[in-house]
Amino acid sequence: MGKVHMRVYRGNSEGGQLKDYNVQAEEGMVVLDVIHKIQATQSSDLACRWNCKAGKCGSCSAEINGKPRLMCMTRMNEFKEDEIITVMPMKTFPIMKDLATDVSFNYEINKRIPPFTPVEGADWHWEQEDVDRVQEFRKCIECFLCQDTCHVLRDHDKMAKFAGPRFFVRIASLEMHPIDALDRTALLKNEHGIGLCNITKCCTEVCPESIHITDNAIIPLKERVVDKYYDPLRILWNKVFGK
Amino acid sequence: MSDNYQSFEYDVLVIGAGGAGLRAAIEASAAGCKTGLVCKSLLGKAHTVMAEGGIAAALATVDSRDSWQQHFVDSMIGGNLGNHWRMAQIHAQQSPDRVRELEKWGAVFDRTNDGKGNINVRHFGGHTYKRLAHVGDRTGLELIRTLQDKGVHSGIEVHMECTIYSLMKDGDRIAGAYGYFRETGRPVLFKAKSIVISTGGIGKLYFINSNSWECAGDGFGLSYLAGAELADMEYIQFHPTGMVWPPSVRGLLITEGVRGEGGVLKNNQGERFMFKYIPAKYQGKYAETEAEADAWFKKVVIDGVKEETVKERKPPELMSRDVVARALWNEIKEGRGTEHGGVYLDIASHRSAEDIKKKLPSMYHQFKQLADVDITKVPMETGPTCHYMMGGVKVDPETQMSNVPGLFAAGECAAGMHGSNRLGGNSLSDLVVFGKLAGEHAAIYAKKLRDFPKIDESKLAGLNKEMNQPFENQGGEVSYKILADLQHIMEKGAGMFREEPTMDQCLKDLEGLKERVKKVTAEGNRMFNPGWHVALDLRNMLAVGEAIVRAAKERKESRGGHTRTDFTGYSKDFAKKRVVVRQKGDKMEVVREDLPQIPKELEAELINAHMLKPEVLKQLRGEA
Numbered sequence: 083m084g085k086v087h088m089r090v091y092r093g094n095s096e097g098g099q100l101k102d103y104n105v106q107a108e109e110g111m112v113v114l115d116v117i118h119k120i121q122a123t124q125s126s127d128l129a130c131r132w133n134c135k136a137g138k139c140g141s142c143s144a145e146i147n148g149k150p151r152l153m154c155m156t157r158m159n160e161f162k163e164d165e166i167i168t169v170m171p172m173k174t175f176p177i178m179k180d181l182a183t184d185v186s187f188n189y190e191i192n193k194r195i196p197p198f199t200p201v202e203g204a205d206w207h208w209e210q211e212d213v214d215r216v217q218e219f220r221k222c223i224e225c226f227l228c229q230d231t232c233h234v235l236r237d238h239d240k241m242a243k244f245a246g247p248r249f250f251v252r253i254a255s256l257e258m259h260p261i262d263a264l265d266r267t268a269l270l271k272n273e274h275g276i277g278l279c280n281i282t283k284c285c286t287e288v289c290p291e292s293i294h295i296t297d298n299a300i301i302p303l304k305e306r307v308v309d310k311y312y313d314p315l316r317i318l319w320n321k322v323f324g325k
Numbered sequence: 326m327s328d329n330y331q332s333f334e335y336d337v338l339v340i341g342a343g344g345a346g347l348r349a350a351i352e353a354s355a356a357g358c359k360t361g362l363v364c365k366s367l368l369g370k371a372h373t374v375m376a377e378g379g380i381a382a383a384l385a386t387v388d389s390r391d392s393w394q395q396h397f398v399d400s401m402i403g404g405n406l407g408n409h410w411r412m413a414q415i416h417a418q419q420s421p422d423r424v425r426e427l428e429k430w431g432a433v434f435d436r437t438n439d440g441k442g443n444i445n446v447r448h449f450g451g452h453t454y455k456r457l458a459h460v461g462d463r464t465g466l467e468l469i470r471t472l473q474d475k476g477v478h479s480g481i482e483v484h485m486e487c488t489i490y491s492l493m494k495d496g497d498r499i500a501g502a503y504g505y506f507r508e509t510g511r512p513v514l515f516k517a518k519s520i521v522i523s524t525g526g527i528g529k530l531y532f533i534n535s536n537s538w539e540c541a542g543d544g545f546g547l548s549y550l551a552g553a554e555l556a557d558m559e560y561i562q563f564h565p566t567g568m569v570w571p572p573s574v575r576g577l578l579i580t581e582g583v584r585g586e587g588g589v590l591k592n593n594q595g596e597r598f599m600f601k602y603i604p605a606k607y608q609g610k611y612a613e614t615e616a617e618a619d620a621w622f623k624k625v626v627i628d629g630v631k632e633e634t635v636k637e638r639k640p641p642e643l644m645s646r647d648v649v650a651r652a653l654w655n656e657i658k659e660g661r662g663t664e665h666g667g668v669y670l671d672i673a674s675h676r677s678a679e680d681i682k683k684k685l686p687s688m689y690h691q692f693k694q695l696a697d698v699d700i701t702k703v704p705m706e707t708g709p710t711c712h713y714m715m716g717g718v719k720v721d722p723e724t725q726m727s728n729v730p731g732l733f734a735a736g737e738c739a740a741g742m743h744g745s746n747r748l749g750g751n752s753l754s755d756l757v758v759f760g761k762l763a764g765e766h767a768a769i770y771a772k773k774l775r776d777f778p779k780i781d782e783s784k785l786a787g788l789n790k791e792m793n794q795p796f797e798n799q800g801g802e803v804s805y806k807i808l809a810d811l812q813h814i815m816e817k818g819a820g821m822f823r824e825e826p827t828m829d830q831c832l833k834d835l836e837g838l839k840e841r842v843k844k845v846t847a848e849g850n851r852m853f854n855p856g857w858h859v860a861l862d863l864r865n866m867l868a869v870g871e872a873i874v875r876a877a878k879e880r881k882e883s884r885g886g887h888t889r890t891d892f893t894g895y896s897k898d899f900a901k902k903r904v905v906v907r908q909k910g911d912k913m914e915v916v917r918e919d920l921p922q923i924p925k926e927l928e929a930e931l932i933n934a935h936m937l938k939p940e941v942l943k944q945l946r947g948e949a
């Protein structure tokens with residue numbers, strides 16, 4: 083195997099630029115291996131996050147040739163032999179250093195989602211088919227690639243008003259749990275701004291866990307919001323019965 | 326860099342946010358203590374997230390014969406009686422409650438299909454009955470996410486991407502911890518009344534390993550340097566099934582669940598070799614022919630027939646990891662390995678493509694994406710990989726406190742529960758059982774103190790200078806080079822097979838590394854600088870490496886994860902002993918202590934119930 087030509091973003095919150103590296107490739111390498119090799123042999127202070135190197139922890143998110151992807155699951159042999167491979171940090175989040183970004187926004191949003199609250203005296207027996215959907219949502223590894231790709235968040239100015247696809251998935255996992263007692267519809271509509279999503283499905287396309295974010299989480303949640311707030315019968319019912 | 330450090334104060338400080346640390350923090354906080362939690366990565370990314378197969382607990386939802394007693398016996402036999410019996414008992418008794426508690430906190434386990442809708446459990450090596458609650462093959466993710474969500478709503482203060490560099494003491498007792506934020510490099514002091522160490526394992530000391538970068542043995546090193554005793558450091562689990570090809574994924578785990586779901590091991594002759602390797606302790610419990618193993622598999626796994634009604638015994642691929650790993654190694658050594666130096670793990674011939682994708686989705690993807698191998702069509706190649714540290718901080722089984730007052734330990738970095746070999750699934754349960762106990766008792770301890778212990782803040786400038794040293798050093802090597810050498814040295818000197826001369830050489834090599842570490846050089850500055858981070862990790866890694874080798878030299882027998890080519894078999898001189906390592910001056914002292922034994926009445930009870938066999942006990946005690 084020959085050399086590969088990498089172009090990696092180096093910089094911090096004050097600015098930076100792309101830097102070129104030539105690296106000797108080995109069979110089976112993924113982009114993260116090449117980054118590690120750069121650290122070991124050329125720039126030991128190149129910052130990037132990783133943990134599992136197996137697509138399980140969601141740490142190594144980056145934009146590879148413009149696409150939001152996990153570095154540890156992107157094989158080098160996907161690229162043409164003389165192709166220059168550009169690795170950039172996720173654009174939606176403020177940069178810390180090199181490939182590491184400040185993703186604290188996501189942890190803040192998560193704190194504001196009321197946790198799982200079982201109904202009192204719940205029966206803790208249920209069938210597999212009752213939780214298949216919830217389990218799909220719970221596959222999320224919090225790579226935040228969907229957050230990175232969603233244009234509502236990417237345009238930054240709406241960050242305060244929009245929780246983003248990851249957290250619609252999270253809320254869906256709670257709302258569709260067979261014995262969760264809370265109703266998070268008002269939160270979805272107001273604080274989390276689900277109405278801003280115009281179902282472009284870009285988030286679903288980048289999800290490494292193949293979660294059907296839009297079809298299975300966002301659209302059903304939107305329907306709940308519509309049922310509750312825009313369905314005339316429902317509104318009348320609410321007025322009369324005060325719920 | 327300035328000495329200007331940030332400072333925080335907590336009743337209980339938990340270091341490590343894997344399953345054990347999160348569970349400890351939740352408990353301490355629930356007890357009304359102001360609780361801080363520190364971790365090196367982002368929250369939710371700790372090594373626990375990688376656990377696949379399941380969490381072991383005698384829930385008896387599928388096989389009604391299961392009981393804590395049987396789980397206890399399986400863990401003791403799996404550990405070759407090297408376990409602290411009381412920890413194994415507490416673990417077996419309390420793990421079912423801890424699993425049900427996870428469900429109450431929102432975990433969604435796979436269900437049984439018998440119409441009762443219970444938590445489903447699966448087979449794993451060394452467990453007599455189906456016993457592992459699971460979520461497909463991503464059980465660790467479910468565990469960590471559940472605890473994380475519970476934790477962030479319980480008022481715990483989390484400090485992410487923060488590395489503890491040193492524990493602080495006030496006289497003999499614990500007083501706090503000092504470290505740095507990874508993003509800025511800024512130093513930080515945590516004052517604490519009590520501390521729980523839950524920093525995970527040591528996989529990164531070995532070149533071929535299944536662990537995350539975080540598993541650099543920090544907790545062992547930090548505790549040892551603070552005066553805590555380490556026990557059982559010679560017991561390291563090499564998992565039989567790591568990936569071997571391509572080189573970039575070498576060591577990455579193939580879950581034992583593959584064998585639980587029907588995967589069989591074959592050598593390059595196509596021979597299913599495990600039948601040749603059934604040790605005396607498992608004689609009579611495993612199938613002796615391929616026909617018998619296949620019949621069991623078809624009835625129990627495919628058709629879901631109740632195991633108690635099946636006369637065939639289960640396949641020998643499901644024996645404990647130490648046994649399987651040694652068998653595999655022997656096949657490879659004797660020239661019956663694969664092209665890339667492994668053996669074959671074949672599930673394609675036993676399950677439909679559809680089943681494989683459903684039962685083992687992440688394994689399917691792992692091979693497809695990383696190795697271009699379709700496991701529904703062809704066998705995988707697999708070989709041993711460094712996986713788990715059974716040894717660690719020596720703790721009191723009831724409270725999890727070490728010999729340093731106020732210093733507690735739980736999870737992979739604590740010793741005792743697993744003896745010389747851990748059974749699959751017993752780690753995740755260990756995390757929640759002993760995490761809870763550690764949190765509870767750290768809180769009790771903290772509440773008894775009226776004032777915070779004193780920290781000699783004049784020491785901090787010195788520590789900060791030490792941390793800064795790699796930037797001052799000129800012309801030394803980068804940390805990565807030294808790390809790679811360390812990994813090779815450990816693999817050669819204290820890997821799966823050990824003997825006196827290579828261990829002696831290993832100690833010499835480690836001494837040589839110490840000199841190189843003193844001169845290790847970092848480029849750039851303290852802002853998010855991985856080369857510098859690794860440079861600082863090396864100090865702990867060297868201490869842990871030395872502890873492993875010294876303990877391994879001391880135990881002149883073979884037991885579980887400690888195999889000596891110059892002392893094969895169990896020895897009665899060591900059967901009831903545990904090796905303890907501690908700091909004496911600036912030297913490492915190694916002592917042999919009595920290992921507490923199962924009380925006679927309990928032993929008799931288990932023998933009467935046909936769970937323990939006297940001849941097996943004799944054999945493991947080296948008396949047969």
Ligand SMILES: Cc1cc2nc3c(=O)[nH]c(=O)nc-3n(C[C@H](O)[C@H](O)[C@H](O)COP(=O)(O)OP(=O)(O)OC[C@H]3O[C@@H](n4cnc5c(N)ncnc54)[C@H](O)[C@@H]3O)c2cc1C
Nearest residue numbers: 341342343345365373377378379489525736737750752753
């Ligand atoms: C691939 C794989 C699959 C596995 N599957 C299973 C399974 O199916 N069932 C099972 O029971 N077990 C399994 N195990 C084992 C199990 O996952 C681990 O033993 C367990 O998760 C360890 O948990 P822990 O809480 O002790 O530590 P970890 O999860 O390793 O967490 C350690 C924490 O400590 C922090 N830390 C470390 N050093 C410092 C420091 N200096 N300063 C601050 N923070 C620090 C880290 O950042 C991290 O947050 C598996 C292991 C692997 C590798």
Ligand code: SF4
Nearest residue numbers: 232279281282283285
């Ligand atoms: S579907 Fe909605 S959430 Fe997903 S990327 Fe498009 S706008 Fe964003």
Ligand code: SF4
Nearest residue numbers: 222223225226228289
């Ligand atoms: S939903 Fe998918 S893309 Fe979004 S954070 Fe989770 S795993 Fe990543």
Ligand code: FES
Nearest residue numbers: 134135140142154
């Ligand atoms: S390193 Fe864990 S997902 Fe890439």
